[in-house]
Amino acid sequence: MKKTLLKAGVLGLLVAGWFSTNSLYAQSDPTGKKPVTSTYAITNATVITAPGASGTKATVLIKDGVIQGVGSNLNIPSEAQVIAGDSLFIYPGFIDGGSDAGITAPKDPERPKDFVSANPPDEIAGITPWRSAVDQYAADDKSVEDFRKAGFTVAQILPDGGMIAGKAAVVVFGSEYSTNVLKTNTALVSSFRGARGMYPGTAVGVMAKFRDIYQNTKLSQGRSNQYQTASGVVRPEFNPTYQAMMEVINGQTPVMYTAPSELEVRRALSLQKELGFKLILTGLNDYANVIDVIKAANVPVLISLEIPDDKAIKAQKEEVDEATKAQYSRVQEAYDNAIKQAGLLEEAGVPFAFTTKGTKSGDVMKALSSMIEHGLSEEGALAALTTNAANVLGMSRVAGTIEKGKMANLVITTDQLFAEDSQIKHVVVDGYIFDFDTKPKKKASNGDAEGAAKVAGNWDYETESPAGSSGGTFEIIQDGSSYTGTITLDNPAGAGKINTDLEDINVNGKNLTFSFNIDAGGDEITINVSGEVEGESYDGTMSVAQFGSFPFTATLNPTLIAIK
Structure with a gap:
């Protein structure tokens, strides 16, 4: 990636005397890297403001990270830096509903001397709802840059951990001069992954433990409220697990359950129906047979962008016996069925977004292209990357489309987004412009x-x-x-x-x-x-x-x- 924050005298390389050494950057910045203006006009580009919208030639005006206008007759301020958008296409910035970019797993805690596998401490058993993804996140990690290069501008980052890993957070993949954190405690990240060598070690045990924690949190809250309002009540003990679960039982924070398989989808929906918490299903891989169940539940859905490996199909030989041909056919059918699930979800009228957890940034467009080839519409794919994801994260007011007043998050391509030779040339994040190499x-x-x-x-x-x-x-x-x-x-x-x-x-x-x-x-x-x-x-x-x-x-x- 080429640096977008240019050092002093760059334009003087072509025309001597354009700017003096110190005039390119903010005088208050000792690093000499911040640009003097935060106002940009990307002119005469084909702008697709939202999924399904027809592209029109327009200028996008940005100031201080906010879109000031979109149109063909905008008044461009004198301080604006003009970027020629001729032959380029502008789309809303992509939003990742569940990302592990920049996330580092915490160290495993040491087991106490009096450890009992049938009743381990919560942290040992992978129950850490008080943890925050922000504490595990490194904005300067290369994976963040890689996913930004793939078009992602906003992501809900997920903490690494066990059956209750902790709280997610929403960040922008933006400037190094910003904290880039939009909101914390956006979801409680959970899974059916049991603890090794201790309780709960099985999916059924995990479900039982989650029920136990949920109900005990309710009891703890009741005792705490009673202690605050009545005299003569014994002070309740502080429990970090129950304290961190309070927002969940009060309906303020949804539970994001990782449910890659049909069985796990049913388990998550069963728990939600029984206990009443808000639910987001994430990481769906094998869900074709429960699409009607998902639709009836009316819960937000994040499907995985990690598609099956097609190496086995590419390795198939032409001259083989009938039994091998039949095996090849079954492999091809399984692959096709897995890829076409996104199209079936769209056909059923279930809005969904994507999670890139476990996905390589370089495979994003390949996965999208494969889904489109197998029935997902281009409009549906773009919606999953933008408006649907904004809805899931509760940020439609500020992101998901290109409109006046929204965050300046844009993906700028050399051709229509899903065209075979299209490449991402620029990504604008929170008004900050990143420039990428494009191959001829x-x-x-x-x-x-x-x-x-x-x-x-x-x-x-x-x-x-x-x-x-x-x-x-x-x-x-x-x-x-x-x-x-x-x-x-x-x-x-x-x-x-x-x-x-x-x-x-x-x-x-x-x-x-x-x-x-x-x-x-x-x-x-x-x-x-x-x-x-x-x-x-x-x-x-x-x-x-x-x-x-x-x-x-x-x-x-x-x-x-x-x-x-």
């Missing part, structure tokens, strides 16, 4: 195709900036359907010029795009150039991360055509 699309025969631009040769370029005009040359060499090149620009270290290689040169019809990198005091800065070739003229824009886009024009010298 597969090149066609470009310059040889009918109507394709001829770009090989030596170009004289000029760019406009707030400080005036500056220019230089760049050369593009064509080798079959591939291109290489160099660009000449002012030396950032002093007088004279330097040369640097062009990268990701791509010609699509009349469109020419390329990028190049510059060493700015030890940081590698990427400059992206895109535009349209008309004959021997090039009219485009030069984008420099958060500092916006500026005109970039060039003229081809026809006497210096460079084709191998």
Whole structure:
């Protein structure tokens, strides 16, 4: 990932004197990394404001982490940094209903000398409702960056633990200068996982223990209330487990039960019906046969984005006997049935969101594409990533769609989100912009195709900036359907010029795009150039991360055509 907080003098690498060394960043910031403005305008992009909405060309205006407006005729403030959104698509930021990104498991407590396996202390048995996911969370963990790169801007993080692991929290995957915590104690994270070598060691034992804790919490609350209001009552003992469960029995905090299988779904629903707590079902993997049960229960649902491995299918051979073919068929059928469950859930009218717990960030789009291929609609997939997840987390007022007044959480892609070659180019989290590398699309025969631009040769370029005009040359060499090149620009270290290689040169019809990198005091800065070739003229824009886009024009010298 390229740094989006650029060091001083970056724009001066292209146009000398644009900004002085200290003027790029807030004067109060001793690190010299915070940008001077929190106002951005992403212009002329195709904006999809919500699932099912048609994309329209518009500008998204952001200030202080809040969307100030979405439209084609917005008044852009003078302090706004303009980011060219031409050819880009903007979607609401993804929301993860249950994430373990950045979560580190706590150390196992030591067993006491008088340990009795039939009646272990709560913490030893995995009963720790007082724990918070925030205490286990590291915002600078690489997994957080990886999931942000996959488009996730908000996540409900889940504590690691046993049958009652603790309380979840909602965080943004945002700036290092923010706490990024939106809300704590959002759910009590529970499972049917028993404790090894002690009670409760089985799923049935876990259910019995949960009932016991729930009912004893009610009794404890009653005694506490009586002690506060009546005289002569013996003071009740403080119990951290019961104290932490109070919000659950009062209906303030839902219980998030991990229920990957049909049986565990039924067990969680049975407990909820018996005791009356608010329930969220999460981690669903095998649920096709209980969709009607889930619908009747009307509880929030988070399905796993971790899909079955297809290696066994890819390893199947063509020339095998009938018995092996039958086995192959059963494997394929099981795989297809697992993948199409999301589509069946949507067809039944059950709104759901996703949990990425146990999922690799690099497999997110693969899993979504597989679900779409097996019946889930693109609108349903986007809803699960945005509006449905916002509903589950109770944050629809501030997230899930692109609207004035909501958090500036956006995913900006090079094509429609679920298109085969689409890539995430920028992610905006709480108004903070993260810029990611994108690989060039597969090149066609470009310059040889009918109507394709001829770009090989030596170009004289000029760019406009707030400080005036500056220019230089760049050369593009064509080798079959591939291109290489160099660009000449002012030396950032002093007088004279330097040369640097062009990268990701791509010609699509009349469109020419390329990028190049510059060493700015030890940081590698990427400059992206895109535009349209008309004959021997090039009219485009030069984008420099958060500092916006500026005109970039060039003229081809026809006497210096460079084709191998």
